[in-house]
Amino acid sequence: MNQQASAHVTAADISRLAGVTRATVSNWRRRHPDFPAPAGGTDTSPTYDLDAVRAWLSARGQLPEDTPADRLRTALRTHPGDGVLALHLLPVVLAAARLDRREREALPELRDDALLRWVRSAADVGAQDIPGTEDAAYAPEAAEPLRALLRCVVTDGAEAATDVLAERLLEDTGGTGTYLTPRPLAALMARLLTESAGAFPASVLDPACGTGSLLAAAASAGASELHGQDVLVAQAAQAAVRLRLNAPEAAISVHTGDSLRSDAFKGLTADAVLCNPPYGVRDWGHDDLAYDQRWAYGVPPKGEPELAWVQHCLAHLTPRGRAVLLMPPAVAERTAGRRIRAQLVRDGALRAVVSLPQGAATPLHIGLHLWVLERPDPQAEAPGTVLLVDAAAENRDLDWVAVNDTVLSAWRAYLADQGDFTGAPGTAAAMPVTDLLDEAVDLTPARRIRTASRQALRPALLARQASELYDQLRQGATDLVDLSTDGDWPPADDRPRDWRxxxxxxxxxxxxxxxxxxxxxxxxxxxxxxxxxxxxxxxxxxxxxxxxxxxxxxxxxxxxxxxxxxxxxxxxxxxxxxxxxxxxxxxxxxxxxxxxxxxxxxxxxxxxxxxxxxxxxxxxxxxxxxxxxxxxxxxxxxxxxxxxxxxxxxxxLPLAEQQRYGAAFRRLHELRTAARRAEQAAEDVTRLLGTGLTDGALLPDGHGSA
CATH class of the missing domain: 3.90.220.20 (DNA methylase specificity domains)
Incomplete structure (x- = not known):
């Protein structure tokens, strides 16, 4: 009698299965002699027998309730060639999502042969539009993974099922420099495309679309025509499915390939471009593309791949069309790129540079920049200024609401009246082109805005603001002291309470x-x-x-x-x-x-x-x-x-005892809130006073005099 072999799982799979971190799994391996021995893999990346792992977790009470998503992960692990299968299951997610609820719920209950017949006919309809799935085949042994997938779609939804498939595809992806654009950042980049009157571009291109987060943000904002390309088949396929799930009425076209070397949209001019170019990729085709017609602002040096992406995006825009790119901060100052930066500024192609707080996107330790570009209209006069915004100056904790307010308020005010835009001291300034075209052509907002802001400081206004902030600090400190009085927090018995x-x-x-x-x-x-x-x-x-x-x-x-x-x-x-x-x-x-x-x-x-x-x-x-x-x-x-x-x-616990705990938790919540307000008030007043003193707008108050 043939017995199906158990699947092998990695430490990452075990962490997902048990709902713990990978560090916890590593601790289990070191500290528990009875932890299952590796059943395969390598010394540096071992794999373990799934049944043995489940038995060990169950014996320790660490095996959570089995969910449809967990069962789908297991089915993918059990099936040979699970990475390919995960890719080929993407059209099935889309086909199931298009059914009404009753039809979806009936699918997992079909017999294997009927289920496979439905999959082969339904998935073929959309496979041609999903990269890498054109030749998808569903053998009889795929019936169980298919059934697990459909149950996940029924219970958790099509996007949740896509996320599970994406986990498997990510493990098989060998690409470097590709990172997910967080949703708040994608939404901000899309909003920068909106005109001052509120109109949103109809057609949007992302030449490095990844899993489609930027195009999804554009669709949410009103785009009706979405074009994407990505070098990784798995990423492009996910983008195609996610966009069709989130924007079913939009015209969607997603292709695979290297956009710089093999542009799938050659000849296309879109109303707008959104792009998060691959990070740190130096082999971008410099030698092969030296005479490419896209380099209207100069041939990008080998060490400046981002400036190649900038010009690629500009080449795909209609006149006055706008592009927003996420860029490493070094692009704004590296010596090798100063000539191209100068030409972009001189011709009016660069409209704004925004510095973001650390943590806005990967790499999390770097404060990235947004570049807002516009394809110049040959019949129009080039703008005389470039907007610089330092959204990191007052948003070090990555408060997305504050970041959005800082960036969009400055951008919209600048669009509404570029000639009389006064900016915001320390945060935003409209820098004259002539000031930027110095020897370095350094476009780093923090450096340029500080120089511009010093001229705009008004000592009397700064002193009044300092007084108002002091009042806020005193009130915050009073509230914190009132909430910090000693409370009666008696200890439990000799051991912590143990409750059901x-x-x-x-x-x-x-x-x-x-x-x-x-x-x-x-x-x-x-x-x-x-x-x-x-x-x-x-x-x-x-x-x-x-x-x-x-x-x-x-x-x-x-x-x-x-x-x-x-x-x-x-x-x-x-x-x-x-x-x-x-x-x-x-x-x-x-x-x-x-x-x-x-x-x-x-x-x-x-x-x-x-x-x-x-x-x-x-x-x-x-x-x-x-x-x-x-x-x-x-x-x-x-x-x-x-x-x-x-x-x-x-x-x-009984309701009366719950209410005692509830009152304590509410008190802790109020204490935390008061502490944050006092901390923010102290930060605001010290920053403003420090700026006023160092820039000569305020005088010392005499507390430190002899």
């Missing part, structure tokens, strides 16, 4: 709470419950964003921050909000919605728990849901870490 707990999945099934999040219409929540229909159409009402929960501030999101074509729940008073994405260096944050915030839209990347107040206290729920050990145990993913809400655990 229930998972969120258990509480959902028992009706003690409901779980909401922003999801495409018809998609089911991870609990398996139907997602409620929107209670109102998107409009002027604000949205609570993940940044609002992190910073504990009122709803600051607008309609532009909300995805289109999705269910948008409205929050109610006493709802509990938990951030879904774990930020670098931080754990998840939770808080309770205040009555004045009721009626706001629930923004992306937030989980909303609506408790039955007769059974669960909201602040008790918020405190335990956001507990660091709880969140770590429920975290999934590696490059993008999410909280799986079903795995979170809550103690089973």
């Amino acid at each position: 707990t229930a998972t969120v999945a258990d509480l959902l099934r028992g009706g003690a709470l409901s779980l909401l999040h922003t999801a495409p219409p018809g998609r089911r929540t991870r609990s398996g419950q139907p997602q409620p229909q929107p209670e109102a159409e998107p409009g002027p009402r604000p949205a609570l964003t993940a940044a609002d929960v992190f910073e504990n501030r009122p709803a600051s999101g607008t309609e532009a921050d909300l995805p289109t074509g999705v269910t948008l729940p409205l929050v109610e008073g006493s709802d509990v909000l938990l951030t879904e994405i774990l930020r670098v260096g931080r754990t998840a944050m939770a808080r309770v919605v205040e009555p004045g915030e009721a009626g706001c839209f629930l923004g992306p990347h937030l989980l909303l728990f609506r408790p039955d107040r007769r059974r669960l206290d909201p602040w008790f729920l918020a405190g335990f849901l956001a507990a660091e050990q709880n969140v770590n145990a429920a975290a999934t993913g590696t490059s993008l870490v999410r909280v799986d809400p079903r795995r979170l655990r809550v103690p089973l």
Whole structure:
């Protein structure tokens, strides 16, 4: 009797399976002699027998509830050639997403032969438009992975299933210098394409599209024609599927190939271009492309690949068409590129340079730049200034709401009246072209803006601002002292309390709470419950964003921050909000919605728990849901870490005792909020006074005199 061999899994697979970090898996291997021995792989990258790993995790109580996504991962691991299979399953996701719910739910229950017949006919329809899947074949042994995929689509949605396939494709990808553009950054880049009157370009090209995040942002903003190219087949295929899932009405064209060496859109002129060029790639074709007609501003030196991408993007624009590129900061100052930078400035092709805070995108330790370019109109006079914005100066903690406000307010004001644009001291300035065309042609915003801002300082205004900030600091310090009085926090017994707990999945099934999040219409929540229909159409009402929960501030999101074509729940008073994405260096944050915030839209990347107040206290729920050990145990993913809400655990306590804990958690929340406000006020006042003193606008107050 033939017995199917168990799959082999890596340490990364084990971390996803157990919902822990890879470091935890490494600790298990070192500290537990009974941890399964490697069954394959290499000394540096061993693999383990999946059944043995499951048995070990189960014996230690570390094996979470098996989910459709987990079962899909296992099915891919068990199937030989899983990387190729993951690619060939992408058209199946798209085909299943186009069905109504009843048809989707029936597919996994089909017999193998009927399931394979459906897949072969349905997937062939769209495979021609998905790179790398034209010759996809579905052998009989693919039936189980197909069934696992379809169950994942039914339960978690098409995008979640695509994410699982992307995990496998990422492991098989050998590309370098390609990174995901975070959604907030993609949205900001798309908004920089909008004209001052609000019109958005119809056609948008991304010549290094990756998995399509920039084109998806353009589609959300209003683009109706999307063109993408990527050198990696797996990335281009994901882009094609994701765009069709998110923008089904748009005309979409995605191709593979190296855009610089083998341009799939030769001759195309688009209204706009968005691009996050490959980072640090030096073998970009310098020798082969020395006489290329795209180099209208000079042949890019071998060590300046980004300036090749700049000119490639400009060549694909209509006159007055705009491009936004994410660039390493060194491109603004390297000696080798100064001649091309000078020509871009002289001809009016470079319209703005924006410096971003560290952490905005990979590499996270570098403050990247945005370059806004425009193909010059031969019949128009070249602009006399370039806008420089230093969004990193006052946004060191990467507050996306603040970054958006800094960049877009400066850009829109500049577009509205370039001649009389006065800028913002220390943040934005319209630099005359003649000032930029010096020997270095250094376009780094921080260096140029400081020189320009010093001339615009008004001593009396600065002194008044300093006084107002001092008042804010005193009030913040008073609030912090009031909340910092010694409380009665008695110790437990000799050992910490040990209580019975229930998972969120258990509480959902028992009706003690409901779980909401922003999801495409018809998609089911991870609990398996139907997602409620929107209670109102998107409009002027604000949205609570993940940044609002992190910073504990009122709803600051607008309609532009909300995805289109999705269910948008409205929050109610006493709802509990938990951030879904774990930020670098931080754990998840939770808080309770205040009555004045009721009626706001629930923004992306937030989980909303609506408790039955007769059974669960909201602040008790918020405190335990956001507990660091709880969140770590429920975290999934590696490059993008999410909280799986079903795995979170809550103690089973009487309501009266919950309310005691809830009052304590609320007090801690208020203390943290007061400390942040006082810290921000101190930072603001010291920065302003330091600027005023060093630039000669303020005099010392005499406290330090002898």
